Amino acid sequence: MNARTHTPPLIRLDAQGLYCTAGDFWIDPWRPVPRAVVTHAHADHLRQGHGQYTVARPGLGLARARLPDDASVTGLDYGEALQINGVRVSLHPAGHVLGSAQVRVEHRGEVWVVSGDYKLAADATCAPFEPLRCHTFISECTFGLPVYRWPEPSVIGARINTLWREAAAEGVPLLVGAYALGKAQRILSLIDPTIGPIGLHGAVDALTTVYRESGVTLPATLPVAGQARGHDWAGALIIAPPSALNGTWARRFGAAPRVVASGWMTVRGARRRRGVDAGVVLSDHADWDGLLTAIDATGAQQVLLTHGHTAPLVRVLQQRGIDAGTLRTEFAGEDGSDAEAEADASP
Amino acid sequence: MKRFAALYLALDASNRSSRKLAALADYFADAEPADAAWALWLLCGERLRHPVPTRVLKLAAMRVSGIDEVLFADCYEAVGDLAETIALLLPDGGADDGLSLAAWIEQRIQALRGLDPDAQVQALAALWRCVDRGDAFVLNKLLTGGLRVGVSRGLALRGLAQATGLAAEVLAARLAGGWRPGVEAWQTLVSPAPSRPTGAQPYPFRLAHPLEQPPEALGAAGDWLLDWKWDGIRGQLLRRESAHLWSRGDESLDAGFPDLIDAALALPPGTVLDGEVLVADGDGVAPFSALQRRLGRKTPGKALLASHPAIFLAFDLLEHGGDDWRERPLWQRREALEALLAAPDGGLARIRPTPTVSAADWDAAVDQRQAARQLRAEGLMLKRRESVYGSGRPRGDWWKWKLDPYTVDAVLVYAQAGHGRRAGLFSDYTFAVWHDGQLLPFAKAYSGLTDAEMREVDRFVRRNTLETFGPVRSVRPELVFEVGFEGIVESNRHKAGLAVRFPRMLRWRQDKSAADADTLDALRCLLG
Known part of the structure; x- marks a missing residue:
C-alpha cells in the first residue's frame, strides 16, 4: 500500500460535508454543493439543494421520490466507473436499503471507500454488501459497542410472525413501528403474508410503491388511509413509522399491541422508554461483529468512523494496529444511545 | 429455570x-412448590444475598466475552x-440444561458464596454455558440482586390468588413477617384452611391516600380524627410470645431498634400496635436525619442508643388481648390504645400514643396543619372515626393531608445517565x-x-456538556427547575453545606434563566 503522508487527504471534512479535494465533489453533503455523490436516500444523507446528484441506479426511484422534480439526478450502475476531474468514482452495494452504495474513490493509486450506512446481514430488498479493499475506509459506527449483536433475520421474521399470530388470536391487529424507508420493506420481505392482511401507514405506503416500481417483489398491502373509517383491522399487520404508533393516527387501532423494530431494541431500557409492548431487534446497520468484519475485509490501514458512538471502536481498532479516528459528520444519531434518532429520523 | x-x-x-x-x-x-416458593419470594422484591461480589461478576464476564x-x-x-x-x-451457544429454579438457587447460585474469587470466576463461566442469552439475563439478575421486573408485590399476589383461589389479602397476611421460601412454607401459604397472623407475623398495613380536595368535601370535621403525620417510618410493633417490629416494607427492625423491642416486652402479650418509629428530641421528635442515623446501623451501639433514643408513636391498635380488633371502629381502637399505654404498669415512655390534634372545624384544622412543621411533622392525617382498619386496601376513610413542599428555583449543573427504564x-x-457568583450544588433529583421533558433535557445535556467525569457530565448552567423538598438540614454531603429531603423536580422553569435562580441565603432561611 502507498505511503500517503505527504499528500493532503483524498477526502476530508469541510463545512458542507465529506469533500473529495482532487475530484471537487462531496459525498452525502449536508449543505448545498454543486456536485454530490449520495450513498442512499435516507434524509440525513440525501438532502435537497445540490446542483447535481449521482446515486446508484437501483436507488434512482427513491432519490427522485425524495427530491424536487427539477433536481438533476443521475444513476450509476453498481461497479460502473465514473471519472470526475481525474478521480475514479464507483458505487458498490452497501446492503443497507434499496440502492444504498459505498462510494469507492481512487486517485493516483490511492483508494478510499466511504461506506455510507451498511449492514452485512441478508436482506431480500437490496443487493448484499460488497467488501472492497482500500487504503482508507470511512465507516459508519451507529452500533459501535459489542452489546449490539443481531439475531439472524429468519429468527426476527419468526418473532414478528409469532407476535402477529398472537394478536390475531386475540382479534386485534399488530402494530409494528419501523423506518418507512428500508426497514418497513425488509419486514414485508421477512414475514409470512398468509397470516392476515397487511396495512401500511401513508409514509410507508408511498415508499413501498417506489420499491415495487424499482422491481422489488413484496407481498400485497393495503394503504390504511384508503380504507373506510370503520374498517376492521382485526388480525392485520400494520406497519407505520415508530413516531406514529402513539399518536392520533394509531388511535383507530385501539389497544392493539405495539412493537418497534430497531437495533436499539437490544437494550431493555430503550424499549421500555418507548412504552411499547415488545421490541424487535432489527436494524439496517451493521452490528458490532459486522463492523469489525467489514473493516477487516477492507484491509484498510486507516479507518475513520462517522456517526454513532465511535470512541470504543476507535480504541479497539487502534489496539489492532489500525490508524483509527473519528470524523464529526452531521449524519443522524448524535450519540450511540439516542434511541429516538434512528427510530424517528425517517419521515 | 427455563420456566421461571x-x-x-x-x-x-x-x-x-x-x-x-x-x-x-x-x-x-x-x-413445583419448591420453584413457586422461590419465584414468589423473588417477585415480591426479595433478593439473594450477594452470591458473588460485583467485581468478580464483571471479571468473569470480561474473561468470557474477551x-x-x-x-x-x-x-x-x-x-x-x-x-x-x-x-x-456472553458468547452464543449457551443452552439450557433443564435444572429447576429451586435447584439453580440452592445448588448452584448459593454455592458460589463459599468459593474464592478465582473459583467463582470459573464457576460463573460454567453457569453461563447452561443458559441461553435471554435466560442468562435472568440468571444475572439473580446474581446481582433484585429482579425489578415491574411487577408489584400486589400483582404477584393477585396472580397467585388467581392460581390458588385464595384472596390476595389472605396471601399478603400470610407472607408478612419474614416469609422464607421452602416447600413446607409454600404449602402453608396456599393452604385453603383459614388463618390469621401469629408469632412474628404482622397484619397488612392499612394505607392512607393523599387528600386532593378541600377537607370540607369530607363532611363534618367532627366525624374525623386528626393525627400528626410524622416524618419517621411506619411500623407495626408486636407483642405476642416475644416482641417484633416491622416496617411497612415488611422489613424486620428488631435488630436496629432493641430499645423499642425491650420496651414492647412490657406490653401485655397479644398486643399489636400500628404507629411511627421516630427518634426523640426531648418531649418532641428529632428530624428525619436523626432517625436515618439509627436506620444506617444494623445494630446500634450504646452511644448511639443513648444519643438517638427511638420512640414509637402509636396511632392504632390492631390486636388487643389476643383478639383481632381490626373490624372495630377507629374511635374504639383509639380509646383502648390510650388506656393501654396509660396503664400504670406500662410506664412505657418509649411507646406512646400519638398526641391527639383537636380542631373544632376545618378552619381550625387548617391552622393546626400550618403548625405541623414546628413539631417536625409533615402535615395531618385525617381518619374517619367510624373507620375499620380492615384487611384489604380500602380507600376513602384515611387521608394524608401534607403541607405543601418547600420549593426553590435551582440550576441544573450535573447530569448522569439513569438505570432501568432510563x-x-x-x-x-x-x-x-x-x-x-458561584453555583453551589445542594441536591440531586431524578423524578x-x-x-418528553426528560428526552428534551437529555438532548440538552448531550449538546451542552462541559466536562465528563466518568458517568457524570457537567453541563452549561442554563436550565432552571423548581425543586421541591420536604425538609432541610445542615450537611456536608453537598458543597452548599445543606441537604434536603425528598428532592424532586416540580416544574421546568423554561421562563427563567440561570441568573434568576435562587441563592444559598434564600435556602438557608428555610433552615428555621
Whole structure:
C-alpha cells in the first residue's frame, strides 16, 4: 500500500460535508454543493439543494421520490466507473436499503471507500454488501459497542410472525413501528403474508410503491388511509413509522399491541422508554461483529468512523494496529444511545 | 429455570397488567412448590444475598466475552444494567440444561458464596454455558440482586390468588413477617384452611391516600380524627410470645431498634400496635436525619442508643388481648390504645400514643396543619372515626393531608445517565443555587419530569456538556427547575453545606434563566 503522508487527504471534512479535494465533489453533503455523490436516500444523507446528484441506479426511484422534480439526478450502475476531474468514482452495494452504495474513490493509486450506512446481514430488498479493499475506509459506527449483536433475520421474521399470530388470536391487529424507508420493506420481505392482511401507514405506503416500481417483489398491502373509517383491522399487520404508533393516527387501532423494530431494541431500557409492548431487534446497520468484519475485509490501514458512538471502536481498532479516528459528520444519531434518532429520523 | 426465565421475560415484555397477571397465574398454577416458593419470594422484591461480589461478576464476564475493562465500562454505560450488559456480551451457544429454579438457587447460585474469587470466576463461566442469552439475563439478575421486573408485590399476589383461589389479602397476611421460601412454607401459604397472623407475623398495613380536595368535601370535621403525620417510618410493633417490629416494607427492625423491642416486652402479650418509629428530641421528635442515623446501623451501639433514643408513636391498635380488633371502629381502637399505654404498669415512655390534634372545624384544622412543621411533622392525617382498619386496601376513610413542599428555583449543573427504564438517558440531575457568583450544588433529583421533558433535557445535556467525569457530565448552567423538598438540614454531603429531603423536580422553569435562580441565603432561611 502507498505511503500517503505527504499528500493532503483524498477526502476530508469541510463545512458542507465529506469533500473529495482532487475530484471537487462531496459525498452525502449536508449543505448545498454543486456536485454530490449520495450513498442512499435516507434524509440525513440525501438532502435537497445540490446542483447535481449521482446515486446508484437501483436507488434512482427513491432519490427522485425524495427530491424536487427539477433536481438533476443521475444513476450509476453498481461497479460502473465514473471519472470526475481525474478521480475514479464507483458505487458498490452497501446492503443497507434499496440502492444504498459505498462510494469507492481512487486517485493516483490511492483508494478510499466511504461506506455510507451498511449492514452485512441478508436482506431480500437490496443487493448484499460488497467488501472492497482500500487504503482508507470511512465507516459508519451507529452500533459501535459489542452489546449490539443481531439475531439472524429468519429468527426476527419468526418473532414478528409469532407476535402477529398472537394478536390475531386475540382479534386485534399488530402494530409494528419501523423506518418507512428500508426497514418497513425488509419486514414485508421477512414475514409470512398468509397470516392476515397487511396495512401500511401513508409514509410507508408511498415508499413501498417506489420499491415495487424499482422491481422489488413484496407481498400485497393495503394503504390504511384508503380504507373506510370503520374498517376492521382485526388480525392485520400494520406497519407505520415508530413516531406514529402513539399518536392520533394509531388511535383507530385501539389497544392493539405495539412493537418497534430497531437495533436499539437490544437494550431493555430503550424499549421500555418507548412504552411499547415488545421490541424487535432489527436494524439496517451493521452490528458490532459486522463492523469489525467489514473493516477487516477492507484491509484498510486507516479507518475513520462517522456517526454513532465511535470512541470504543476507535480504541479497539487502534489496539489492532489500525490508524483509527473519528470524523464529526452531521449524519443522524448524535450519540450511540439516542434511541429516538434512528427510530424517528425517517419521515 | 427455563420456566421461571420465561415468566420473567413475559412479565418484562409486557406493560399491561392483565397480561402480567395471566402470565403469573399460569406460572403458579402448575409450578413445583419448591420453584413457586422461590419465584414468589423473588417477585415480591426479595433478593439473594450477594452470591458473588460485583467485581468478580464483571471479571468473569470480561474473561468470557474477551473484552477489556474500558470497553466493558462503555457497554455498561450504554445499557445501564449490569445483569443485562453481561447477558448481551456472553458468547452464543449457551443452552439450557433443564435444572429447576429451586435447584439453580440452592445448588448452584448459593454455592458460589463459599468459593474464592478465582473459583467463582470459573464457576460463573460454567453457569453461563447452561443458559441461553435471554435466560442468562435472568440468571444475572439473580446474581446481582433484585429482579425489578415491574411487577408489584400486589400483582404477584393477585396472580397467585388467581392460581390458588385464595384472596390476595389472605396471601399478603400470610407472607408478612419474614416469609422464607421452602416447600413446607409454600404449602402453608396456599393452604385453603383459614388463618390469621401469629408469632412474628404482622397484619397488612392499612394505607392512607393523599387528600386532593378541600377537607370540607369530607363532611363534618367532627366525624374525623386528626393525627400528626410524622416524618419517621411506619411500623407495626408486636407483642405476642416475644416482641417484633416491622416496617411497612415488611422489613424486620428488631435488630436496629432493641430499645423499642425491650420496651414492647412490657406490653401485655397479644398486643399489636400500628404507629411511627421516630427518634426523640426531648418531649418532641428529632428530624428525619436523626432517625436515618439509627436506620444506617444494623445494630446500634450504646452511644448511639443513648444519643438517638427511638420512640414509637402509636396511632392504632390492631390486636388487643389476643383478639383481632381490626373490624372495630377507629374511635374504639383509639380509646383502648390510650388506656393501654396509660396503664400504670406500662410506664412505657418509649411507646406512646400519638398526641391527639383537636380542631373544632376545618378552619381550625387548617391552622393546626400550618403548625405541623414546628413539631417536625409533615402535615395531618385525617381518619374517619367510624373507620375499620380492615384487611384489604380500602380507600376513602384515611387521608394524608401534607403541607405543601418547600420549593426553590435551582440550576441544573450535573447530569448522569439513569438505570432501568432510563438507561442511557440523562435523567439524574444535580442542582445548584447561587452563592457569591458561584453555583453551589445542594441536591440531586431524578423524578418529576414527564418522559418528553426528560428526552428534551437529555438532548440538552448531550449538546451542552462541559466536562465528563466518568458517568457524570457537567453541563452549561442554563436550565432552571423548581425543586421541591420536604425538609432541610445542615450537611456536608453537598458543597452548599445543606441537604434536603425528598428532592424532586416540580416544574421546568423554561421562563427563567440561570441568573434568576435562587441563592444559598434564600435556602438557608428555610433552615428555621
